[in-house]
Amino acid sequence: MQNKSTTRRQFLADALKLAGATAVTGMLPESILRAQSIPAATVTGTLQDVKHVVILMQENRSFDHYLGTLRSTRGFGDPRPVVISSGYPVWRQPWLLSYAFPFNPSSPAGVANGDTYYGDLDHSWSGTHSAWNNGRYDNWADAKTSGTMYYFTQNDIPFYYALASAFTVCDGYHCSMLGPTDPNRLYLWTGCCGNVPGYAPYTTNTMTGTGWTTMPERLNAAGVTWKFYQDKGNGLDSGHGYGEYNGSSKDLWWNGNYGDNVILNFRQYQNLGANDPLAPALNGTQIDPSGGGTEYDTRLFSQLQADVANDTLPQVSWIAAPYAYCEHPSWAASGGEWYVSNVLNALTSNPKVWASTVLLVMYDENDGLFDHVPPAVPSSAYAGTGQSTVSTAAEFVGSSGAASDGSASGDVPIGLGPRVPMFVISPWSKGGKVNSQVFDHTSVIRFLEARFGLQETNITPWRRTVCGDLTSAFDFTNPDQTIPAIPSPASNMNPNGSTVIIPPATTTAVPAQTVGRNAACRLPYEFFVQGKVNRSGKTLALTMTNTGTAGVHLQAWVDGTSTIPRQYTIGAGANACTNLADALALNSAGGYDYSVYGPNGFLQTLRGSIGASGNTGSPAEVSLCYDVQNGNVQITLDNTAGSSATTFQLVDNAYGMNAAQSVSVPAGATRAVTWYGDAGWYDASIRDANDPNFLRRVAGCVQAQSGALLTDPAIGNTNGKFVPVLSSQGASYGTLRFDYVVPPWRHSPKNWVGIYARGAQPTKGGYKSWAYLPKSTGSLLFSSTANSSLAPGQYDAWFLFDDGYTPLAGPVAIGI
Template sequence: MQNKPTTRRQFIADALKLAGATAITGMLPESIARAQAIPAATVTGTIQDVKHVVILMQENRSFDHYLGMLGGARGFGDPRPAVISSGYPVWRQPWMLSYVFPFNPSPPSGTANGDTYYGDLPHDWGTTHSAWNNGRYDNWTAAKTSGTMYYFTQNDIPFYYALASAFTVCDAYHCSMLGPTDPNRLYLWTGCCGNVTGYSPYTNNTMTGTGWTTMPERLNTAGVTWKFYQDKGNGLDAGHGYGEYNGSKSDLWWNGNYGDNVILNFRQYQNLGASDPLAPALNGTQIDPSGGGKEYDTNLFSQLRADVANGTLPQVSWIAAPYAYCEHPSWAASGGEWYVSNVLNALTSNPAVWASTVLLVMYDENDGLFDHVPPAVPASSAAGTGQSTVSTAAEFVSGNGAASDGSASGDVPIGLGPRVPMFVISPWSKGGKVNSQVFDHTSVIRFLEARFGLQETNITPWRRTVCGDLTSAFDFSNADQAVPAIQPPASNMNPNGPAVLIPYPTTTAVPAQAAGRSTACRLPYEFFVQGKVNRAGRALALTMTNTGTAGVHLQAWVDGTSTIPRHYTIAAGSGPCANLSDSLALNSGGGYDYSVYGPNGFLQTFRGSIGSSGNTGSTAEISLCYDVANGNVQITLDNSAGSSATTFQLTDNAYGMNTRQSFTVAAGATQAVTWYGDGGWYDASIRDANDPNFLRRVAGCVQTQSGTLLTDSAIGNTSKKFVASLASQGSTFGTLRFDYVAPPWSHSPKNWVGIFAHGAQPTKGSYKSWAYLPKSTGSLLFSSTANSTLASGQYDAWYLFDDGYTPLAGPVTITI
């Protein structure tokens, strides 16, 4: 029996009811609830219990655009975002002579954002690399227009938020290329974009002469059954565009496959007979051979429903949606929700089948839509770009369009691209979890490798090192058995809705991400970054060690500058490939300020100065050790190079698990300190009481060996512990020093400390003296930059926001 589509007005009402019901009562759409309620068919308690993998790749949405407001995920409330060349966090993007923040648009009257046909944005190889800007990540609006910054909320896409609350969402899943649809889809089906022997990388949507080995051929060799589920439109041959629409409303909007089955372009898939081993690529419904089709025809799912009912679902299935439901702007998001809901309905219609099935729903690329997490890319061989302990062969495109290893000038990295949503839906991934391991489209192939014992040789060594195989998103030994309440599903978008221009942005602050922590998947990461100043060589020596079971990619930024970040790839293991070192130059004055970013919220900052002579500044260093039993870290305070005692000052930036502490360490000595984590999460600043230039910041998550892990409580400041703070020391104008912290949603390079009369409020022009506090975390010797001196007396110091008079912290009473 077919469900009758609701009216647009009714859909909006249902969507809003669904959003509220899911948040307040835990009620879920029927398709999600049924999928959650069916227990896993556990036989071995391993990946071998998976009998069916179903893969649905949708179109053109970024992670932040869809899920940046999802509680627990690393979205707009990220406590440790990159700081771009302007000195502001990455989500405050430059725009002409101003800036733009992410914004939630106001839809036309009487409509909802999820129903609205917002137009698409530039999403080609050139503009996406331009937005990336050699890793600086500060050119989004120039490359993509200000519309790049719009996003949706739970009210806009309630079905997807309900899906995330019921199963597992991956918040570090990236598209494979800084480029458009078809090359990214090639990674899903072949592990590459043509960057293999005998071919050249495809960087646009024009494919001719393709013929390298594809995943279906690997499955045939391994004896694994597979099939495509799609609609044939008016034909799946070249003459009919392989199922793609041709531009008129009556031609393949509501049927066909939008040309998203890209392997049909390969020569080995041409002129297939019914008994050919590759013929399952041509499987599909044909609800209207003339190409017309009708809106919301559930016959699109008839073959899938029949195979599920008959127990003939193959071991691997790929699904390609018609244009209207693939979510490519300007089609509405709610059309995709309708389509995914129907796929889930079909798969769960036979509980015995669903009990051993995995459904993976991801997006091929980000359109032109902003995401705030700079992706991993390989380092080229040029000096100052970073290093890799594994080969970067075939991960670049040369000036003549060939695959290269980054050794020649002008070589451009292929990817990774920006983050896109990924939902892992199965009996082994229930519970509203968040997985933060780095993945891309080749991770789907890696999951098939892990399950079926095959090998895709098209995937490069670098990509295998950086991107995981999705297995960390599952708990095969402990499937959740929860049975939620049932709420009727959202229905569909309005078939007759007009195209709408993305509104002009008006938001002047970063969005406030939803509160709440989620269960976090246990990750295979364990790595260390050690810094030590080489005074003779006038450099910061970095040593990176990977003791985990997965490779890791790190980025070294000079925050707030236009310096191109360095990229480091370190393989897992115990050999030389698990260790890497680099030398980062100090500036002409002997100063340095490097931040190393890594997966799952990892950050280490190294800041200080040895002066132009090289003989001043702190000689202190620190190192970390993880307490994996208790989720704490051991910080070793190292004064082994010092000629006198050093007082280390430690502050808890974000989690409130530790009081401000001071430790005086004798010359030539070290001292180990236990720093308590919040379920493994930590963020500490270590200062030298005698050197305001010195800072070491350490932040991340200890992967404990047992127990339940939770997502970062500092995301969205859900604990209200990550707040701006200001402390002072010194009793003369020459010794007065301020130590400060600002969370990223309060950070500006124009934050400042103002000195006012004791008891006075900070009002315009009433300060006695002032100085900028330009970093998110740091210290300042006030006399070094203050605009005027202070006479003896008592004052109040206020920490103030962005050249204005809005207090971030204070007052701190000081006596000179």
């Protein structure tokens, strides 16, 4: 999409006055209050109670950019982010010869960030793939400039934070493609981007010759009513869009649809008669046929309001906003808040209609704005980047531009793309819940499939496996009836703003995330990962099993290296292959350090060394079993390969539900330990007392069948229990060992342990010896890397931050 010029018409000063929100009253906006107050029309207690689905796709914002500080979501307080090639967590992005952290910019004097017209960034196919960097996720700032790292807070976009607090927000929703606007929008309306027989994938915003089957045609075939709500601007343009702004004047800022109804580019939607079955795609207001329009004209919502009032809202509706309200940078975020608030006002104006309506608000793509969660992508058979139990057909673009399956040289994955916000607003999704299932734009189509009994054949098998159908975001049997009083200040657009260049990143730390814990949606995931060292083959045998009702995608990273992450997709169901096995290489010294990441905060780290000969190192292994009745984990400590007893040491990293334990397991035996979860959440480190190289970290969430479903309390350290910890064992220099844990917001590969004289404070040059503690969780035999030996005596050990002298933990008294 094109940018507007830097001169603007005046905005209305009170951007949300029709939403009923003022900074003086501090009340929840009227539109949200009304939507919360109307109970669900429960007839069957199932999905069939939904009579109307309204879909509003806005433009170009990433999840972290908008909601990274929203409490309870997997944002800047994520306790288990990936560690990129630099050895730092993903938030610290390399930039030129330095680095960039997420930052909240200082807006022009007297202008709120949410009202500031920050410019857009590169969001092309090539630019987004460059940031993705073959899955390494370490090239955001260099590909997009450090401006990619800027984000908003509740003070900047208060309406959206109030909306998330009142309804359900999805923190696992991704755009469909690592690319720009129009191809992502094609996924919303057609389930693909042209990667179907007879066509080729679109990777730019230039579309010609499109003609494959679209969702409105599927709805017609199923007898489902539908309509577009948009403004016609000055009528169809040469590209068959309604009033897409072309950068030549101020016209079509405040009316038209910015060309966001992309199906008008399809040949079957051109030259339609008034009674054509596809004519509802051309429906819309026309508040100014000359294309000029006026600021904040509520006639934009007149057709929607009339259909709601007359109870003639169709079963499926799509809404496309004018340029000024679609949130595409450099338009301000609060223009979108005004628009969404008015849509919600219209839908709730007839309680009977709203009682059976779902409103879905999402964003087509992330612009060039950073998000920290690497998306699922299919594995490439040609590049050997993983495995999939389901077909990856048509999920790649080949060197010729045709759709491919990843089996040929030059094949590039289409998506998923970065996370974008998704608000699920309905009488069945109240209460400020968080849903962490993986979704993309095709999930909206699959929700329509589930409700109306139709089938969209354009969606690939891989995408159907990885992405859900949104039904987990709703509670149809026992919908929440509460009406929390959440304050939200007004959002006021600056009347005379101009486009602002995003300033360079200046912060040097991960932003704080608002603490708090919300209700969580029940998810269909249940899967297991287990590793076992193959000493003769010098590999780590990785076994992945999916016992849940939804497919799952996992990624295996070699922490702190430039190794391309491996991608694994595992199907679900009676007719699917639900097991995968892979052999991961050990390094030349017999070492390995893999971290397997999955949805909803899943992490399993497998670290150790068997030496170059393959004959040294711990024989221990670890496996898990879920106690779904109580939300606990059974950890099996396996010493069946050992020739002598092994002492396993277990530590609760983040939840404080379990005391540290030492469990001796005889040779050839196993022992089971019950590890208590916090509403299902667990994060444990398992070490071998005799091998500091050995570590198994297991973390995630058991979907308990009883008790409250709650978000992760380690997010943002809400529970105050995920803190740096340092402990020691060994009474001689040769046996001195340190075990440590550090949360990601304090993790650095240059964290270190300094040994000082007993009673001394950590100061520059005052240490007796030191060594790096580079991992988030780990152990170190001090003599293996220390800069100097220690004479017998009494010392204090300090855990210190990032090559500096700020204590993370300590002092720990040691005697040599």
